[in-house]
Amino acid sequence: MAEQNAGPDVAEHxxxxxxxxQRLVVLSGIQPSGKLHLGNYFGAxxxxxxxxxxxxxxxxxxxxxxALTTIRxxxxxxxxxxxxxxxxxxxxxxxxxxxxxxxxxxxxxxxLQWILTTITPMGLLERCHAYKDKVAQGLPxxxxxxxxxxxxxxxxxxxxxxxxxxxxxxxxxxxVTRDIAQRFNRIYGEVLTVPEPYIxxxxxxxxxxxxxxxxxxxxxxxxxxxxxxxxxxxxxxIVTDSATVEEPKDPDRSTLYQILKLxxxxxxxxxxxxxFRRGGLGYGEVKRVLFExxxxxxxxxxxxxxxxxxxxxxxxxxxRYGAVRAREVGAALVxxxxxxxxxxxx
Numbered sequence: 001m002a003e004q005n006a007g008p009d010v011a012e013h014x015x016x017x018x019x020x021x022q023r024l025v026v027l028s029g030i031q032p033s034g035k036l037h038l039g040n041y042f043g044a045x046x047x048x049x050x051x052x053x054x055x056x057x058x059x060x061x062x063x064x065x066x067a068l069t070t071i072r073x074x075x076x077x078x079x080x081x082x083x084x085x086x087x088x089x090x091x092x093x094x095x096x097x098x099x100x101x102x103x104x105x106x107x108x109x110x111x112l113q114w115i116l117t118t119i120t121p122m123g124l125l126e127r128c129h130a131y132k133d134k135v136a137q138g139l140p141x142x143x144x145x146x147x148x149x150x151x152x153x154x155x156x157x158x159x160x161x162x163x164x165x166x167x168x169x170x171x172x173x174x175x176v177t178r179d180i181a182q183r184f185n186r187i188y189g190e191v192l193t194v195p196e197p198y199i200x201x202x203x204x205x206x207x208x209x210x211x212x213x214x215x216x217x218x219x220x221x222x223x224x225x226x227x228x229x230x231x232x233x234x235x236x237x238i239v240t241d242s243a244t245v246e247e248p249k250d251p252d253r254s255t256l257y258q259i260l261k262l263x264x265x266x267x268x269x270x271x272x273x274x275x276f277r278r279g280g281l282g283y284g285e286v287k288r289v290l291f292e293x294x295x296x297x298x299x300x301x302x303x304x305x306x307x308x309x310x311x312x313x314x315x316x317x318x319x320r321y322g323a324v325r326a327r328e329v330g331a332a333l334v335x336x337x338x339x340x341x342x343x344x345x346x
Contacts, residue, residue: 014151026198027161029061029103032077032084033070036091037221039206039214041298042262045091047165047200048098058098059159059326060088065103065110065151069144085315087225090305101322103155107332108327113147113154115337116180119187120150123297124179129172153177158330160193165204171197182213192333206262209238211255224298225305235291240283251276256286271301 028048030040052058058335064081071077081102088100103109125131128149134141156164156177164174174197181192207213217223222234238256243249251257251273262267295302308315316323335345 005305015054023159024162025193026055026056026058026163026165027061027156027159027204028059028165029066029155030084030232031063031066032080033067033072034216035221035223035225036084036087037216037223037258038262039208039221041091041224042202042206043167043203044165045088045093047198047203049092051163051165051198052094052097056163059101059161059324060093060098061101061103061106061155061322062088063103063155066148069142070171071149082312082315085319086305089318090308091226092301092303094138095318095321099180099322099325100318101326102108105319105323106326106330107160108152108330109158112158112334112337113151115343116153116157116184117147117150117175119183121182121183124176125149128176149173149176150180155179155183156195157192158333159326160329160333161195162193163198164195165198168199168201171199173275188337191336196316200296201330207255207258209234209255211239222294225302231294232291235294236287238285240288240289245282246279248279249276249281256283256290260286260290260293263290263297 028044030036030044036045047058048058050151051216055088062084064082065079067077067080071080085100089095094099099340125146130148131141134145153176156174164177174195178194181194183263185194189236205213208215208218209222210218212218214221218229220261222231226234238259240254240256251261254276257272257276258301264272272286338345
């Protein structure tokens with residue numbers, strides 16, 4: 001350890017400048033409602049790793065309060081939250097260079113959520129697509145889902161995040177947070193940092209095995225840490241058309257090609273696209289290559305995960321250290337918010 005109480009072999013962050021010469025606060029979270037999959041890896045985790053490399057102050061949390069909107073089993077929630085922490089560390093989120101914590105280990109976030117709720121217009125929440133989509137499908141929607149964007153805003157604002165990495169389809173979440181922060185600042189003064197979405201132009205949109213967006217809720221995932229035989233079954237289950245080996249195939253309309261190219265260099269992707277168009281290529285061959293590339297890319301993380309899963313004390317120490325830092329920052333922000341709105345600080 002760097003210091004006796006510093007954390008799990010956690011040294012002080014090294015400050016590096018990004019392209020603009022700034023070190024920014026970055027925050028993102030994942031809801032531990034299922035196993036991590038390729039969509040999480042290419043759509044989020046790889047961005048997280050890049051932002052760490054740029055030297056920003058990065059907070060990556062496990063949103064177990066949010067998960068209560070879908071998981072109503074105590075042990076399942078505990079297990080999934082812990083497993084997500086193991087996954088994060090195995091994938092390279094280095095606790096010496098970023099902060100990983102459970103949302104519930106920062107209880108101040110719920111106080112901030114309530115204060116933000118008091119100034120959040122109903123119409124803003126009614127327009128949020130997650131709630132609207134669920135209601136449109138005839139599914140039951142509770143207050144947790146309706147108020148979800150305010151808790152999400154509190155997650156972001158409590159660490160004064162400047163950047164929030166998201167996919168294009170999640171941009172609305174950050175816009176809601178910005179609206180709430182700006183409204184609070186207009187009423188009570190400039191207390192909250194208004195965040196910006198971090199959306200890479202080349203960010204991957206990962207299709208699932210059925211062609212829809214890869215999502216746990218659709219059951220169309222390729223799981224990062226499933227047993228090898230399960231991963232093989234998921235990859236070989238990718239839906240393809242009925243074209244014969246000899247027939248030309250359109251790579252732009254192929255879910256299989258769209259997933260394969262995520263593992264390829266630009267040159268390799270062009271070569272595979274040409275093979276699709278030329279004909280003489282069987283889908284079975286492509287799936288075998290995809291499986292090999294998956295194991296090559298994720299193999300080190302899968303082996304690291306096996307090691308980490310045998311050391312639960314280390315994972316808990318990683319979470320404890322991240323929570324200490326997040327609470328230090330978050331409690332200071334909540335004190336400023338309480339003072340601004342007229343609630344005495346303890």
